[in-house]
Amino acid sequence: MTNTAQSALVPMGNRGLGLGFSGNLGNIDAYISAVNRLPMLTHEEEVSLARALREKNDLNAAQKLVMSHLRLVVSIARGYLGYGLPHADLIQEGNIGLMKAVKRFDPNQGVRLVSYAMHWIKAEMHEYILKNWRLVKVATTKAQRKLFFNLRSNKVGLDAMSPTQIDEMAKMLDVKREEVIEMETRLSGRDIALEAPTDDDGEDKFSPIAYLSSDSQEPTRVLEAEQRDRLHSEGLETALSKLDPRSRRIIEARWLANDDGSGATLHTLAEEFGVSAERIRQIESAALKKMKGALAAYV
Structure with a gap:
């Protein structure tokens, strides 16, 4: 089926789910x-x-x-209304599956289109349900998908299954009982927003994000903070103690006098010690190199 054919059949506003109906069907x-x-x-x-x-x-x-087969899609979609998804969306996805079936249908195989199309219609609906039923995927493999839909259709009521029911379900579906338990747990769970709704001003609103541990208490962060504190206090003092008085004075004036890093200039210190600015730069460079070696024990 070419793109022209598909464009005539896919959704177009409110024209009967886009399948060529004339007029406004309304709902x-x-x-x-x-x-x-x-x-x-x-x-x-x-x-x-x-x-x-x-x-x-x-x-x-x-x-x-x-x-001529749209009524088949409607009939199949009714069987999936229990997932809480819009009926119109289920029909829409089923219509896409129907179009795929028509495109691939071979009349020489001796099979009616209705039998052939059911597979494609259900496949599209299954894909839509698995993508939209939960924020977190509940079935990612072929075996899990089969278990998901079989469990939903065979489970009676909303209560948790008893051990006997689990064994019976596992035997009927030919899977391990652990797989049935895991899938039932996923099905019975519900999505919870990590953050509370922004339009909810109530003081008692529940926000799971408030109960998450702070990054600052993460072990690696704690060790890094402790190491940084030692480097700033004990390590820096030890490194400065390795310098002669003139070198220490130059380093402190250049790098430690102000928190914003705006220390004394080379020319200012040159006038203070009666030497050239280049000599001050050389002393500073040697002092920093010596301090780097002393700080290695704290890194």
């Missing part, structure tokens, strides 16, 4: 009523249209095949 109930009135195809008509699409790329044939 999901009107859409369902409309698709249920669409005529169904006989086996001969279905084969003829499918061959026209396959052999001649007849886009009108493709649309007729899709339109």
